Amino acid sequence: AQKVTQAQTEISVVEKEDVTLDCVYETRDTTYYLFWYKQPPSGELVFLIRRNSFDEQNEISGRYSWNFQKSTSSFNFTITASQVVDSAVYFCALSPRYGGSQGNLIFGKGTKLSVKP
Amino acid sequence: DGGITQSPKYLFRKEGQNVTLSCEQNLNHDAMYWYRQDPGQGLRLIYYSQIVNDFQKGDIAEGYSVSREKKESFPLTVTSAQKNPTAFYLCASRGVLIAGGLETQYFGPGTRLLVL
Numbered sequence: 454a455q456k457v458t459q460a461q462t463e464i465s466v467v468e469k470e471d472v473t474l475d476c477v478y479e480t481r482d483t484t485y486y487l488f489w490y491k492q493p494p495s496g497e498l499v500f501l502i503r504r505n506s507f508d509e510q511n512e513i514s515g516r517y518s519w520n521f522q523k524s525t526s527s528f529n530f531t532i533t534a535s536q537v538v539d540s541a542v543y544f545c546a547l548s549p550r551y552g553g554s555q556g557n558l559i560f561g562k563g564t565k566l567s568v569k570p
Numbered sequence: 571d572g573g574i575t576q577s578p579k580y581l582f583r584k585e586g587q588n589v590t591l592s593c594e595q596n597l598n599h600d601a602m603y604w605y606r607q608d609p610g611q612g613l614r615l616i617y618y619s620q621i622v623n624d625f626q627k628g629d630i631a632e633g634y635s636v637s638r639e640k641k642e643s644f645p646l647t648v649t650s651a652q653k654n655p656t657a658f659y660l661c662a663s664r665g666v667l668i669a670g671g672l673e674t675q676y677f678g679p680g681t682r683l684l685v686l
Contacts, residue, residue, distance in 0.1 A: 457612075462610075488674070488675075490677075495679070496658060496660075496679065496680045496682075497660075497677055497678070497679045497680060498613075498660060498662075498677040499677075500674055500675070500676060500677075503672050503674050544612060544613070556601055556620075556664050556673070556675070557603075557615060557618060557628075558603075558613070558615075558675055560612035560613045560614075561612055562610070562611055562612040563611075563612055
């Protein structure tokens with residue numbers, strides 16, 4: 454079975470703090486994709502990143518960075534110097550690369566991040 | 571502007587009524603999806619369509635129906651058989667935004683369905 458676990462339900466930080474959102478996944482597939490999405494209060498899901506299972510290179514985009522570790526089945530997301538605009542619910546998701554459900558996303562339950570001024 | 575549109579933004583359903591949620595995309599994507607989100611929960615897959623005139627049930631298809639007659643459109647009907655329809659419904663399409671880009675699901679703004 455495939456599953457995504459985001460153990461942190463809610464996190465609250467003060468502006469300029471660094472924060473890491475955890476994501477652990479389960480899959481029997483050898484090739485798959487991992488994603489992070491942001492859901493601001495407006496409700497629309499905004500795509501942040503896609504990572505292939507064969508590419509364990511960490512990624513940095515501005516204040517955002519992602520740490521993919523296949524050995525621990527984790528794909529953690531760090532926001533450096535958080536800002537109030539980062540307040541949102543963040544979802545981690547898993548997608549098989551092949552098969553009938555290719556491209557389908559399995560979502561974690563999300564982590565609500567509140568950044569206070 | 572390319573993107574995914576959903577209408578209406580809010581929808582009210584009376585007991586025993588069927589309602590249809592609209593989802594349109596002009597991204598030229600083949601695959602489209604419907605998800606349901608309940609408060610404090612992740613997204614659960616209702617139906618998906620990999621290509622025109624074909625669709626598959628997701629994890630929670632009971633009480634819902636879809637059609638895919640055109641590439642651009644994937645409407646979702648919430649039938650009277652769905653006893654707890656109050657939720658936020660999100661539509662997505664899967665593909666690339668620019669040539670050579672990574673294939674990803676992109677989401678519409680959502681429809682909030684409430685039961686009167």
